[in-house]
Amino acid sequence: MLTEEEKKEILEEVKQYPYPAVACIDALKIVQHHRGWVSDESVKDIAQILEISNEEVDGVATFYSRIYRKPIGRNVILICDSVSCMIMGYGSIYEYISKKLGIAFGETTSDGRFTLLPISCLGDCDHAPAIMINDDHYNNLTVGKVEELLASYN
Template structure:
């Protein structure tokens, strides 16, 4: 079993103080672990469950429900491409195909150099400016293959 860092524990404990029921901080605990480790392993999830005071099964239920918790290693930059009907109608397929070809991976894959992971996401809430994607925490909209190339170049 791995141990969480003191910083991770302190951040989780702080989040727990913000809720009447400390177990409500489960999602925040997972986000903290992911922020520090890049993803949430089974062992890290169990350690976080112990800090929050929930069972590993309860923590797993939250981790598998919330699609922004990564349960396996991901690249340095996670690309989430919106595949909603709004983006689909304005060029999603062309952008999707270009990303897959340029990166040499399919959805769920990570480039050989560990630079990018490509994931679909059902909606980014950018429906009036699609097609859209998110790289890390940064949103990019009105995508074209050329614009995608310029965006990818911004991420080492």
């Protein structure tokens, strides 16, 4: 069941469009904002409110890389693995984080603190290597800097 707040926010988005289905991505983002991820049940709820099939909503949800269809950790680390960051050594940043947290790309720590994911170019190529943690960008990274950074997220 969507909460009243979620419903209200989705209907607010629907208003600006010619028909409700246009708000599909917005609706997925709203639910994810409140719950961290989008469950099968939420897919059905969104389908109902937007008057489209569950499959259509799931088709959209699984197309986009920033819609999570599995639970994620409290913090999401996104490591840029594109070519400029590769040249500048994202590999050592990944190895450090992966070893320190005991997780590979696509995994979440057992305490639910971090999820580790790769991401394409963050537009920080002149300050590579770069990562994002949640909504924050960090660049010109060294292993030392990453160590400090990780400690600042609970």
